[in-house]
Amino acid sequence: MSSKKPTRDYHxxxxxxxxxxxxxxxxxxxxxPEDGEIxxxxxxxxxxxxxxxxxxxxxxxxxxxxxxxxxxxxxxFLLPHVADRAMVxxxxxxxxSGDFFFMKRAPSPRPDWIELCSITHGSGNVIDFPMVQxxxxxxxxxxxxxxxxxxxxxxxxDVDRPDYLHFDLDPGPGVEFAQVRxxxxxxxxxxxxxxxxxxxxxxxxxxxxxYVPIVRGPTQKQVWTFAKEFAKAMESRSPKLVTAVYKVALxxxxxxxxxxxxxxxxxxxxxxxxxxxxxRATVSVPVTWKEVEKGISIDDFRIDNVxxxxxxxxxxxxxxxxxxxxxxLEAFF
Numbered sequence: 001m002s003s004k005k006p007t008r009d010y011h012x013x014x015x016x017x018x019x020x021x022x023x024x025x026x027x028x029x030x031x032x033p034e035d036g037e038i039x040x041x042x043x044x045x046x047x048x049x050x051x052x053x054x055x056x057x058x059x060x061x062x063x064x065x066x067x068x069x070x071x072x073x074x075x076x077f078l079l080p081h082v083a084d085r086a087m088v089x090x091x092x093x094x095x096x097s098g099d100f101f102f103m104k105r106a107p108s109p110r111p112d113w114i115e116l117c118s119i120t121h122g123s124g125n126v127i128d129f130p131m132v133q134x135x136x137x138x139x140x141x142x143x144x145x146x147x148x149x150x151x152x153x154x155x156x157x158d159v160d161r162p163d164y165l166h167f168d169l170d171p172g173p174g175v176e177f178a179q180v181r182x183x184x185x186x187x188x189x190x191x192x193x194x195x196x197x198x199x200x201x202x203x204x205x206x207x208x209x210x211y212v213p214i215v216r217g218p219t220q221k222q223v224w225t226f227a228k229e230f231a232k233a234m235e236s237r238s239p240k241l242v243t244a245v246y247k248v249a250l251x252x253x254x255x256x257x258x259x260x261x262x263x264x265x266x267x268x269x270x271x272x273x274x275x276x277x278x279x280r281a282t283v284s285v286p287v288t289w290k291e292v293e294k295g296i297s298i299d300d301f302r303i304d305n306v307x308x309x310x311x312x313x314x315x316x317x318x319x320x321x322x323x324x325x326x327x328x329l330e331a332f333f
Contacts, residue, residue, distance in 0.1 A: 013157070015117055060281055073307035080315075081317065081320070090147070105128055110140075114130050117130075162214070170206065170257040175256060183238075184210060197212060206298065220264070234258050243258070287316070
């Protein structure tokens with residue numbers, strides 16, 4: 001790790017590497033039928049799964065086993081999007097309707113093959129975040145009670161320079177999802193006018209996320225600054241529908257927030273293919289713009305039907321993993 005002191009735009013980080021990494025993870029996995037504790041060996045790594053019959057969604061009758069099986073089913077498509085990034089753990093030890101808590105440091109004891117991203121914060125404090133690099137580490141994190149995944153926007157080798165920017169379209173109280181879809185299409189239109197590639201996914205909760213793959217280079221603060229100006233422009237264009245006011249007390253009612261502030265350093269959003277702690281176990285899933293135009297709803301995408309959808313359509317967000325087709329945001333600075 002560099003001896004240079006952290007600043008607003010520079011936070012030293014170091015990635016630990018286990019002595020042996022698996023070459024790949026299984027493309028499919030069916031959990032054994034046992035309900036107590038099981039130990040799975042995946043590519044030479046043993047991960048213990050516990051309390052499999054604990055109910056995580058009482059209304060749907062879904063258990064911790066169902067949650068783990070879902071993530072195993074979509075792991076082939078999910079893992080490339082979270083690899084090499086620090087993971088903030090949001091743990092629900094008593095299921096979706098229970099209390100949760102955030103945990104940044106990888107807990108001990110832990111398997112010695114869990115990779116860490118050690119990030120120096122402005123205070124000088126170093127936090128060892130876990131990284132989800134393969135199926136074994138994915139199941140390990142979910143077994144801790146993490147329902148959704150919240151990874152950093154920048155990779156561990158440079159935690160100050162993200163490779164995408166995004167907008168969280170968040171409806172205010174009483175705002176229908178149809179208005180969120182309308183705002184999403186306005187955001188797409190504005191981004192298209194700037195020749196910026198853009199991709200949508202449901203949040204799995206109330207809104208829609210719109211992401212733009214960018215060439216890595218601008219700092220997180222610069223990305224945040226662009227996102228803020230863009231959100232304000234959207235508000236000026238459609239003031240009766242859109243707001244960019246972040247403070248809840250000052251926010252006008254009946255609007256959809258184009259939330260730019262989640263682009264700030266250290267913030268996270270629920271990742272692609274994350275299950276959410278909603279009554280129906282909905283999923284944050286990529287959607288096509290044609291689907292948005294036709295009229296999707298949050299409840300259309302759930303833990304019980306998303307694996308089949310992904311197998312049928314593939315990963316609609318594959319372009320976010322590509323080195324080509326990214327926008328050079330430096331043009332705005």
